[in-house]
Amino acid sequence: MRKHRLASRTIATATVLTALFAAAGCAPGPSGTESASAPTSVSTDVANAGQVTLKLSDFWGGSEGEWIKSMITAFEKQYPNVTIERTQEDWGQLTSTLNLQLSDADGPDLATANNGWQSLGTLAKGNLVLNLDEYSKAYGWDSLIPSTIARQNEFTTDFKTIGSGSLFATPVARVSLIGIYYNVDKLTQLGIAPPTTLAEFEAAAQKAKDAGEIPIAYGSQDSPTAVLLGLQALYASADTINNFTYGDSSVTAAQAGLNEAAQTVKKWNDAGWFTPHHEGINYQDAVANFLDGKGVFRFEYTGSLGLTDKQQGTFKYIQLPQVTGTGTVGVGAAPAAMVIASKCKHPDVAAAFLNFLMSKDAAQASADNGLIPLLHDDVTIADSMATLKTEAAGAAQISASNGFVPYFDWTSPTMLDTLNQQMQMLYAGKTTPDELVAAVDKDRTTFLEQSK
Amino acid sequence: MSHLIARATLPGGGASQARRRANHNPRRRNRRIGLAFVAVPLVFYAVVVLVPLAQSFQYSFYNWDGVSRATWVGLGNYIQFFTDPVLQSTLSHVLVLIFFFSLLPIVLGLLSTALITRRRLAGMAGYRFVYFLPQVLTSVVVALVFKRIYSPDGALNALLRSVGLDALTRSWLGDFTWALPALGLIGTWATFGFCMVLFISGVSSIPTELYEAARVDGAGPVREFFAVTLPGLRPQIAVALTLTVTGALRTFDLVWVTTGGGPGTATLTPAVALYRAAFVNPQVGKAAAIGIVMALLCLVIALAIGRVAERD
Numbered sequence: 001m002r003k004h005r006l007a008s009r010t011i012a013t014a015t016v017l018t019a020l021f022a023a024a025g026c027a028p029g030p031s032g033t034e035s036a037s038a039p040t041s042v043s044t045d046v047a048n049a050g051q052v053t054l055k056l057s058d059f060w061g062g063s064e065g066e067w068i069k070s071m072i073t074a075f076e077k078q079y080p081n082v083t084i085e086r087t088q089e090d091w092g093q094l095t096s097t098l099n100l101q102l103s104d105a106d107g108p109d110l111a112t113a114n115n116g117w118q119s120l121g122t123l124a125k126g127n128l129v130l131n132l133d134e135y136s137k138a139y140g141w142d143s144l145i146p147s148t149i150a151r152q153n154e155f156t157t158d159f160k161t162i163g164s165g166s167l168f169a170t171p172v173a174r175v176s177l178i179g180i181y182y183n184v185d186k187l188t189q190l191g192i193a194p195p196t197t198l199a200e201f202e203a204a205a206q207k208a209k210d211a212g213e214i215p216i217a218y219g220s221q222d223s224p225t226a227v228l229l230g231l232q233a234l235y236a237s238a239d240t241i242n243n244f245t246y247g248d249s250s251v252t253a254a255q256a257g258l259n260e261a262a263q264t265v266k267k268w269n270d271a272g273w274f275t276p277h278h279e280g281i282n283y284q285d286a287v288a289n290f291l292d293g294k295g296v297f298r299f300e301y302t303g304s305l306g307l308t309d310k311q312q313g314t315f316k317y318i319q320l321p322q323v324t325g326t327g328t329v330g331v332g333a334a335p336a337a338m339v340i341a342s343k344c345k346h347p348d349v350a351a352a353f354l355n356f357l358m359s360k361d362a363a364q365a366s367a368d369n370g371l372i373p374l375l376h377d378d379v380t381i382a383d384s385m386a387t388l389k390t391e392a393a394g395a396a397q398i399s400a401s402n403g404f405v406p407y408f409d410w411t412s413p414t415m416l417d418t419l420n421q422q423m424q425m426l427y428a429g430k431t432t433p434d435e436l437v438a439a440v441d442k443d444r445t446t447f448l449e450q451s452k
Numbered sequence: 453m454s455h456l457i458a459r460a461t462l463p464g465g466g467a468s469q470a471r472r473r474a475n476h477n478p479r480r481r482n483r484r485i486g487l488a489f490v491a492v493p494l495v496f497y498a499v500v501v502l503v504p505l506a507q508s509f510q511y512s513f514y515n516w517d518g519v520s521r522a523t524w525v526g527l528g529n530y531i532q533f534f535t536d537p538v539l540q541s542t543l544s545h546v547l548v549l550i551f552f553f554s555l556l557p558i559v560l561g562l563l564s565t566a567l568i569t570r571r572r573l574a575g576m577a578g579y580r581f582v583y584f585l586p587q588v589l590t591s592v593v594v595a596l597v598f599k600r601i602y603s604p605d606g607a608l609n610a611l612l613r614s615v616g617l618d619a620l621t622r623s624w625l626g627d628f629t630w631a632l633p634a635l636g637l638i639g640t641w642a643t644f645g646f647c648m649v650l651f652i653s654g655v656s657s658i659p660t661e662l663y664e665a666a667r668v669d670g671a672g673p674v675r676e677f678f679a680v681t682l683p684g685l686r687p688q689i690a691v692a693l694t695l696t697v698t699g700a701l702r703t704f705d706l707v708w709v710t711t712g713g714g715p716g717t718a719t720l721t722p723a724v725a726l727y728r729a730a731f732v733n734p735q736v737g738k739a740a741a742i743g744i745v746m747a748l749l750c751l752v753i754a755l756a757i758g759r760v761a762e763r764d
Contacts, residue, residue, distance in 0.1 A: 028511060028522045028736075096731065099519045118734055122519045221626050222712050277604035279715055280623020285603075413733035424715035428628050450515065 042134045046079045046352045053083045054350055057101060057108040059091040063369045064335065067174070070365050075356050082349055084110075095119055102128040102341045109344040110353065112336035113169060115152050116410030117162060117451070120337045124168040125159040129339040132167045135351040144358060144375060145171060148238055148404035151246065153337050160451075162410070163246025170354045171334030173363035175374035175395050175404075177302045178230045178331040180318045186213060186296045194316065198234055198323050201297070205273050208296045217295025218274040219286030224423040225416070227268075227299040229408050231261035233329045234322055241329070241405040247448055253440040260323075262426065262433035269427050279427060291315075302372055302391050303335075312370075313386030319394030327401035330394065331408070334374065367392065374399070412447035415440070505747075511740035518734045529741035539742070542722045545632060549703055549721070552636025553643055554696035558689060560640070561647030565685075566677045568648075569655045580652070583645030591642070595709035598638045599625065602710075625711050628718045635719055638706060643699070647692045654688035655681060690761030697757070698750045722746050 043049075060068050065088060072084045087108070094101075095114045099122060101107040113120045113129070123129045136142055142150070149171050156165030180201070182194060187204075190211055195201035205215035218227065233241065236257030244256040253259070268274060275281060275295060287305060290298045307315060321328045338357060340350045356362065363373035364380070372391045373379045381389050398404055409416035422439050425431040431439070512529050516522035533539050564583075568576065586594060601607045602624035609621040624634040658680065666676045704723035707713060713720035713728075722742055730739035 028514060028516050118517075122517055122734065126519045221623075221714065277623045277626070279626030280602070280604045281626075282599075413735070417728065417733070420714065421716045424626075425628075428715060430628065430716065 042138050042351070043348045044138050044352060044355075046082065046349050049081065049346060049349050051081050051083075052346045052349045053085060054109045054344075054346065054353065055085050055087070055107070056110040056353075057087045057089060057094060057098075058112040058336065059089055059094045060112070060335075061088065063371060064174075067365055067369045067371060070369075071357060071362060074361060074365075075353055078356075079349075079352075082353075084353065099123060099126060099128060102339075102343075105343065107341060107343075109341050109346070110350050111339055111341065113339050115169075115333060115337045115406065118413050120153065120169055120339070121155060121159070121162055123339060124155050128342055129168055130342055130344070130347060131157070132170065132340070132351065132354075135354075136167050139351070139355045141167070141170065141355070141358070146375075146399060146402050146404060148242060148402050149175075149332075149334065149374070151242060152333055152404075152406050152410075161247065163242060169337035169339045170358060171374070172336065172338060172357040173359065173373055173375045174335055174366045174371050175302075175332050176335050176372065177319065177391070177394060177398070178226055178233070178299065179302065179391075179394050180230065180320065181290070181298050181300050181305065181315045182318065183290070183293060183296055184314055184316055186293065190296070194318055195320070196318075198231075198320055201318075201320060205268070205297065206271075209271070209273060214275050214295040215273040215297060216268065216275070217286055217290035217298045218278045219281030219283055219289075220274075220278045220424060220427060221280055221282045223283040223420070224427075225408075225419050226301060228258075228261050228265050228419065228423060229331050230299045231264050232257045232408070233331055233403075233405055234320055235260040236329070238327075238329045238401070238403040238405055241408075244444075245406050245408060245411045247411070247444070249445075249448060253437045253444070258440060259433050259437045262436045265423070266426055266433060279424065307370075307387055309370075309384070312384060312388065315387055317387060317390040317394055319397050321397075327403055328397040329401065329403035329405060330398040331406070332395065332398055332404045333406055411440075411444050414447065415443055418443040508740040508743055511737050512744050514737045516734075516736045518736045522737070525737065529738050530745070532738065533741055533745055538717050538720065539722075539725060541717060542720050542725055545719060545721055546701055546703070548632050549636055549639065549700040550697055552633070553639035553700035553703070554693060556636075556640045557644040557647045557696060558692055560644050561651050561692070562682070562685070562689075564648050565651040565655060566673070566681060569652060569681075570673065580645075580649055584649050585645065586642040587646045589642075591705045592709055594638065594642055595706050599710050602634055626715050628715055631711055631715060631719050635706060635710060638710075639700070639703070643696050647696070650688050650692055651685055654685045658684035686761055690757055694754050694757050697753055701746060701750055701753070 056068075056072070058068055068086065072086060076082055076084060094112065098111060098113055098119065102111065102123060103126075113123060120129075124131075132141075150167065151163045153167055153169040153171065154165050155162055155168055186208070187194065190204075190208055190213070192204045192207055193200075195204045208215040216227070218224075234257070236255065240251055241256045244251040244253060275286065275289060278286070281289070286298075287300075289295055290300075291305065291311070302317070305311075305315065319328055319330050338354050340347055340354070344350050358375055360376045360378070363376040366373040367379045367381045367385070367388065370385060370388055372388065372395050374395060377396065379392070381392055383389075408419070418439055422431055422436040426433070426436055511522075513524060513526060514522035515525045515528070568579070603609075604621075604623045604626075606624075608624060612618065612621050622630060625631050627634075662680045662684070663676065666680050671679060702723050703721045704727065707719050707721050707724050708727070711719045713724045723746070726739050726742040726746070729735040729742065
């Protein structure tokens with residue numbers, strides 16, 4: 001009995017001690033004032049920087065990996081005094097550990113971050129990445145990058161606002177978009193010309209339905225949002241959607257075109273234009289169905305179909321213009337936000353590399369690897385890359401209207417969950433477009449209040 | 453130098469003192485040796501379990517994104533857990549899962565045990581193996597297999613169509629009404645065999661004299677079950693209840709792989725909500741609060757079941 005008491009006393013003491021130990025430390029996270037670090041004097045001279053080795057961590061595999069490898073080789077060839085050591089990591093792995101890696105003395109000098117508050121915002125706020133304003137001036141990035149793309153990497157230095165202020169990351173000369181893919185053979189068989197407006201698209205879908213085809217290959221079990229966000233961009237101006245996403249509380253989700261988009265999606269669902277039983281079809285199966293010819297159209301993120309060289313040209317891409325007016329607004333962002341670590345010892349060389357990733361050479365290398373180029377118009381795309389040509393045309397169309405809008409889930413950390421849930425409820429008749437819009441507004445308001 | 457020597461001699465002196473004292477009180481000495489043996493694992497346990505537990509407890513009072521400075525919110529995270537309609541619904545989902553993961557397998561396990569142990573059957577080991585198989589499979593594999601079975605073109609719908617029940621076919625995991633029961637039945641399938649094997653081994657430890665006595669007294673199979681088998685299996689039932697109920701409370705992999713909590717939030721469990729808060733959306737404080745509440749619930753349930761099982 002006494003033994004028991006002693007043992008339990010020991011354990012109790014240990015517990016109390018550990019609890020005290022933990023509670024005695026103050027609030028979690030770093031203490032002290034937060035101020036963004038920015039280099040004071042910058043130089044664009046790389047050749048005379050001496051022997052420099054930079055560490056790069058990125059999440060690019062496949063053809064994206066080939067692209068960055070070719071970029072590193074070309075940069076090292078241009079500047080023999082520079083060596084770039086690349087580490088490739090899985091996307092989830094890198095985005096979830098980047099804050100720790102960047103605070104490590106042996107961590108990367110350059111890295112790919114995810115945009116939005118969760119990733120880039122947190123890194124900038126934690127003073128882990130450099131403010132790039134001086135480099136932007138030195139290299140003239142402000143005239144190179146469309147403002148709707150630049151905004152995706154901007155934060156005010158009090159870190160209360162995203163989408164304006166200082167530049168904390170750069171895009172690269174590549175972009176990924178949301179738009180519509182179509183099955184070329186099916187469309188030819190149905191005798192339909194590729195639609196160029198939403199009205200034409202709806203007429204084409206109806207015709208496909210009448211002919212017994214599945215108009216839109218779709219699965220809403222785990223990733224239903226591409227169609228909603230693709231449509232949203234047709235209904236509101238780029239500024240409105242951008243401002244909504246970046247937390248301007250004077251803009252509501254309804255003004256940002258979400259209500260019309262939800263109504264249209266609901267209408268299409270009720271008309272039976274989506275794959276039957278889409279509520280039980282997951283994302284991968286939906287993509288596979290479309291590639292198998294079960295469906296004429298599909299709303300999709302570019303680069304997600306995983307087309308082989310052989311499949312190039314069997315599926316093509318459409319970027320629809322706005323429903324009213326003339327311009328084209330589309331969801332599009334660089335595939336990563338390139339950051340320079342605050343502790344990087346050669347920020348000038350690192351910035352030169354970022355500049356190189358936005359160069360015409362980078363855009364050309366992108367097209368050569370089957371990826372959509374951005375920032376430069378005079379890129380040649382091989383005729384064999386028939387799908388890429390239509391995708392690049394879409395990007396050029398948005399670029400011409402300066403109509404890029406960011407991924408809607410950058411609005412708040414929980415926005416993607418909210419949209420997924422609301423869309424599934426919409427299809428099951430458990431919510432209305434109005435309620436969906438209200439839920440989105442509420443999600444954002446909660447986040448904005450929390451982050452004050 | 454002399455200082456060092458003095459120090460170096462100290463342990464020896466201490467040891468001899470202890471030895472002398474130990475001669476008077478051997479129990480005390482045993483206790484010390486015991487503690488010395490336990491010290492290393494205890495430190496290890498403190499570092500890997502108690503410290504994180506205390507940290508989680510601390511985090512649960514803050515609003516924290518995991519990187520920048522946290523702000524104190526007091527009981528805010530806990531209040532949110534019990535007032536937020538979505539988080540509240542996760543608790544009712546857990547109740548449904550407890551029925552499917554725990555009560556149903558135990559009832560089925562008892563029933564099959566009663567049937568199997570009545571008579572020696574040829575190939576018993578084979579049956580046991582087949583029913584126990586799900587327990588050996590990795591839960592992710594089980595989840596992926598059932599995802600296929602429940603899909604719109606899956607085996608279940610094919611079966612229904614083949615017998616003319618087309619009206620009943622649906623996307624089982626995409627249906628607001630059916631997704632949770634469909635998930636629950638996966639759990640029933642997975643834990644039923646475990647309960648049965650546990651109960652069969654329990655029955656073998658019930659003295660056969662009791663059965664003989666019951667039969668002499670004229671008890672039928674039903675009476676025999678309630679009078680002898682069921683009371684005899686009390687400890688096994690307690691073990692099965694504890695494991696399956698806490699398993700239901702912790703349900704994560706099955707939901708994450710099959711529905712991710714959807715459609716809507718129809719299959720969201722506290723563990724999935726916790727994972728999202730901790731790793732998908734940076735709300736570490738909220739995640740910690742969910743974790744603490746879940747840990748307490750598991751503890752209370754385990755204690756309660758233990759109490760009931762021991763009472764005679």
